[in-house]
Amino acid sequence: MSKTQLNMFAAMRSTFQEQQELTVQSMNAYGSKYDHWVFAWSGGKDSTATLTFVLYLIESGQIKSPKKITVLLADTRLELTPLWMSTMLICDQLRNRSIRVDIVTAPIEERFFVYMFGKGVPPPSNTFRWCTPKLKIDPMMKHLERLYKSKNEKFLLITGVRQGESAARDGRISMSCGKDGAECGQGWYQLTAPDSICDKLAPILHWRVCSVWDWLKIFAPMAKYGAWKTEQVADSYGGDEAEEKNARTGCVGCNLASKDLSLLLTIKNPYWSYLAPLLRLRDMYAELKKPHNRLRKTELQIKKDGELAKNQNRMGPLTFEARLWGLQYIKDIETDINTIAEQEGKPTISLINTQEESAIRRMISNNTWPQGWDGTEKKGDEPFLQRFNDGSAQPDLFIDIV
Numbered sequence: 438m439s440k441t442q443l444n445m446f447a448a449m450r451s452t453f454q455e456q457q458e459l460t461v462q463s464m465n466a467y468g469s470k471y472d473h474w475v476f477a478w479s480g481g482k483d484s485t486a487t488l489t490f491v492l493y494l495i496e497s498g499q500i501k502s503p504k505k506i507t508v509l510l511a512d513t514r515l516e517l518t519p520l521w522m523s524t525m526l527i528c529d530q531l532r533n534r535s536i537r538v539d540i541v542t543a544p545i546e547e548r549f550f551v552y553m554f555g556k557g558v559p560p561p562s563n564t565f566r567w568c569t570p571k572l573k574i575d576p577m578m579k580h581l582e583r584l585y586k587s588k589n590e591k592f593l594l595i596t597g598v599r600q601g602e603s604a605a606r607d608g609r610i611s612m613s614c615g616k617d618g619a620e621c622g623q624g625w626y627q628l629t630a631p632d633s634i635c636d637k638l639a640p641i642l643h644w645r646v647c648s649v650w651d652w653l654k655i656f657a658p659m660a661k662y663g664a665w666k667t668e669q670v671a672d673s674y675g676g677d678e679a680e681e682k683n684a685r686t687g688c689v690g691c692n693l694a695s696k697d698l699s700l701l702l703t704i705k706n707p708y709w710s711y712l713a714p715l716l717r718l719r720d721m722y723a724e725l726k727k728p729h730n731r732l733r734k735t736e737l738q739i740k741k742d743g744e745l746a747k748n749q750n751r752m753g754p755l756t757f758e759a760r761l762w763g764l765q766y767i768k769d770i771e772t773d774i775n776t777i778a779e780q781e782g783k784p785t786i787s788l789i790n791t792q793e794e795s796a797i798r799r800m801i802s803n804n805t806w807p808q809g810w811d812g813t814e815k816k817g818d819e820p821f822l823q824r825f826n827d828g829s830a831q832p833d834l835f836i837d838i839v
């Protein structure tokens with residue numbers, strides 16, 4: 438079909454008004470069964486649209502308010518500065534409306550850079566995605582448990598999962614955070630929050646991305662819709678280019694995204710251009726992945742059940758030298774940004790704060806390694822005997838078989 442050919446399905450697309458009506462219907466149908474609603478908010482565009490739109494529906498009398506509302510904000514400590522600032526502005530607006538906002542952060546030893554440089558776990562990747570559970574899901578689930586235990590009453594968890602019309606029609610909810618500008622974590626909240634403590638609802642599941650932008654940029658800031666400070670959210674997605682570029686939301690420098698579109702778009706704005714050194718994060722992750730910065734298992738690996746491990750010769754944690762190099766690398770990025778920020782009177786950043794740095798140094802001096810490693814392993818760039826999954830080895834003239 439040519440690009441210009443008429444598409445009979447286009448006529449079947451729902452209007453923004455129809456999408457809103459469906460949200461009202463779903464909130465009225467399911468929301469009224471619960472006294473307590475809890476929002477899983479990341480500050481990203483979809484969960485911000487969900488939160489502000491549902492609150493507008495309550496304030497305008499289109500849906501009935503529950504007895505209690507709690508907003509849970511996951512703070513990964515890696516939020517992009519303009520997005521985090523707009524999040525804080527909306528936080529103030531929520532608190533001014535007497536809505537409780539709980540900011541949920543991972544315990545210090547599980548925060549991104551502490552886990553990497555203190556414990557030695559290599560940067561996350563698509564095959565080893567430890568970050569979303571550690572930074573978002575586990576802290577959020579623990580807090581949900583606490584909320585449940587405080588009243589022993591099931592609540593409604595409202596997420597910002599949005600998959601547009603086709604996925605909504607299929608009834609699928611995916612955990613992917615890489616598609617169609619999705620927010621990292623939202624699908625996981627939807628799928629992993631235990632049914633024993635809450636039921637889950639994604640009231641804008643069926644919204645198209647243009648509807649989200651219309652809400653955030655045009656309607657929500659208007660007094661009659663709540664005067665929400667949502668326009669700034671668009672800054673983190675490229676301002677006027679936000680809709681067209683449709684960047685995903687997540688941590689700055691996310692190593693799992695093919696490119697850090699949000700950051701690239703943000704620094705195109707002259708005001709935020711001083712954040713450009715954050716682009717160096719991904720170079721650091723690539724460097725840390727290299728063999729000379731890691732340890733490797735070189736002896737025959739047998740599992741607890743006596744079976745041969747499938748990943749013989751696997752590379753593992755970061756050496757102490759690599760961790761200290763990474764720590765300094767981050768501090769240099771911070772210095773480069775904050776020097777300009779202070780000169781120009783702009784917001785400073787903190788990727789690793791003093792408590793986190795102390796934790797990293799303490800863990801290194803306590804000889805901390807991930808489970809199954811103790812630091813006696815060979816470095817990843819040293820010669821090693823190649824072992825295969827069947828237990829055989831490739832003899833080498835220069836290495837003794839152990």
Ligand code: SF4
Pocket residue numbers: 513561568569572573614621622686687688691692693694
């Ligand atoms: S945004 Fe990227 S780095 Fe952050 S938790 Fe999600 S996948 Fe991990």
